Amino acid sequence: MGVACGGTVAGVSNGQTRLVDRLRGIFADTRPLTSPDFRRLWTANIVTVIGAQLTVVAVPAQIYAITSSSAMVGLTGVFGLVPLIVMGLWGGALADVMDRRRLLEITTGGLIVTSALFWAQAALSLDNVWLLLGIFALQQAFFAVNQPTRTAILPKLVPADQLPAANALNMTVLSAGAIAGPLVGGALIPVLGYSWLYLIDTITLMATLYAVWRLKPMPVEGTTGAPGLRSVIDGLIYLSGHKILLLSFAVDLIAMIFGMPRALFPEIAHVSFGGPIEGGVQFALLYAAMPAGAVLGGVFGGWVSRVHRQGAAVLWAVTAWGGSMALMGLAVGLSGWQTRVALGVALGMLVVGGASDMVSAAFRQSILLSATDDAVRGRMQGVFIVVVAGGPRLADVLHGAASDVVGPAWATGGGGLLVVAGMAAIALAFPAFRNYSIAKAKDE
Template sequence: MDTRPLRAPAYRRLLLGQGVSFIGFQLTSVAVSAQVYDITRSSLWVGLLGPANLIPLVVFGLWGGAVADAVDRRRLLLTGSLVAWSATLALLLHAWSGLENVFLLLAVVAVQSTGFAITSPVRGAIIPRLVPTERVAAANTLNFLVSSVGTVLGPLLAGVVLAKSGYAMAYLIDVLLFGAGFYAAARLPRLVPLGEIRRPGLRSVIDGLRYIGSQPIVMMSFVVDLIAMAFAMPRALYPGIAAERFGGSAIAFGWLSASLAIGAVVAGLLSGWVGQVRRQGVALVVVVALWGLTVAAAAFARPLWMIVALLAVGGAIDLMSSVWRQTILQTYAPDEMRGRMQGVFMVVVAGGPRLGDLRAGATSSAFGLVPAWAGGGLLCAVLVVAAGLAVPAFRKYDAAAERVRRS
């Protein structure tokens, strides 16, 4: 690993705080999915968590990115964090009450998604202000590695907590772990915007979208991720697979939920070479196609260890894809556009899997678990290759040459 970004104290605190709080966030995500399935016994209802997350992500992600280009990013990060924490507290109170109201759960998840939609683009826009440009790729890799560690530990912890103590304990742990992320945000320096400042609003958002539409390389970085997540993300099917093949085991569900992140952690620990790849466009097309094929193969595996292993390979591939996409955005766009670019990035990165949840849940109800799982992965591989072939500028993108040109 390239650990040089850790020499910057503000970045180091932000990374560690985010890592601790993200364990709780993932614990809650798994617990909510399990609770919805426990109440309804339906993968379709689990899939509906997708749009409950997606609508606030789109609205407040784009708005939050525009605001991040116009205000102190530290203050905005603190505000969004408090919104997300309040939603987790509401989940805890709901679990304690014993209401088992799925509509209330969906509403609270939407509020939590609003907080996440505000904070995520701010964090992405902050990184190039905390570390030198040549270390942005390494900082992104460390970010994704720490997030992946949380995505491993959170679901595995969820499997144990749900089996032993129930939903309320899961949400209580998240409420407590949140403090680490809030402390790190509070210790950041003031981060006022650079360059031209536009009043945040619809016009500012439209300017950001217009910029994306005029830059094929930026546009394709979003398109390949949407294809990967909307068509191949299988996580809404985990509760159904755990029930159908493993007797509803909470431990099996925890391992399935952690599998992608396990691979991402391993890839992150061996990631020193990732930031050295110059042809990041063609590399993205290749790895997203491999992601789809790996996910499809996992649908046909029967032993739990084999499903987890195949999904872990997919998670390793996804980490590489995430680093290259994020680095393209952070180094290609000017600082006064970074908040909006990160807002759109967050909408795509977080919204794509929610679309995938809805697609997986709906197709599973119509065609069954295995066709929904495998068919999405195969379709992903076909579509990303077709999209890559259609945009030569993206295939030819050279990160090192672009950095030299802009300097």
């Protein structure tokens, strides 16, 4: 009896162990959270990202309310792209010379100041589009230095084999905030106005400032020279010798420039799906659907740590992104036939696109972090942020202009088809990228 009971207990224990292992394989890999610094930054982001997304929603909504023009909303792409390129490249070089914790403190403070300026212009009811765009450009300049620095410290916080999981966790938090922000912001804009949204963003950024302050000093290993033009050029020369990294940037540019219809959301919500011009539920749902997909992709992303061909995973993920945007364009085109059904399909395709984008970003960032030396990691992250954040801003300009000519349905759907075609071309022309593996690259 004792042996039998022991066997039963052991059997239950083994079964429970297998179940736990299966669940770990399905759900997000949380091992990076055992690092106190990573956990503190990650937790602070839960609060900060919600506030940041309120501003992301409020700026285009305020511009569209003032001008009723998607082309003017698209101008945020121009005003955001220039500081992103200049400060992203220079900021990356700065992050390869300066103590990275100190640089994060300065730039986080700058983001707090710009959020306060957004609040002031809204509270004073200035309704000046050019002032809004100017503040937005200043905010993007601080962001362009802050984000590469923040990502460059990641290999100092978690082991190399946990980088895909850490990137997926970061993407999940960013995306979760991007759900709550638009849903809350889109619904509250008609009730509270824009100033309250900007004020919440200003306050919530304090959480990240505290988490950064708690970091230990982070000087760069093997740093040389000064953060000037020569340093930027050296970083670009380094990049030019790594074809896999260049292709990973090209893939993202194709995906974002042709497949990101974000600038059309105010018009689609108002014209295609009957929402109010100043925001409303339809507008909030469109903004929240894509990050909702990214959260689902992150929560059920335990498999990302087991993928061995990261290049192929990126190509498939971006192809799924393009296909979902093509089908969204079809849904927008059919909105006059059955508005509710069309809205449901459009939101569903944005969810699929968000999950695909999360997977692509996690693998691309992991490839970049693992393939670069610490002395150039800041500059490579500077290029990364120029590509990742600059691509959507080019898309804002392109889609805003295209919608004025062919309408939002063709601008959205046609762009998605171009993304699919681009991924097929890269897969055929560059088998080395299609077959790329982080593990094999380290062994060679």
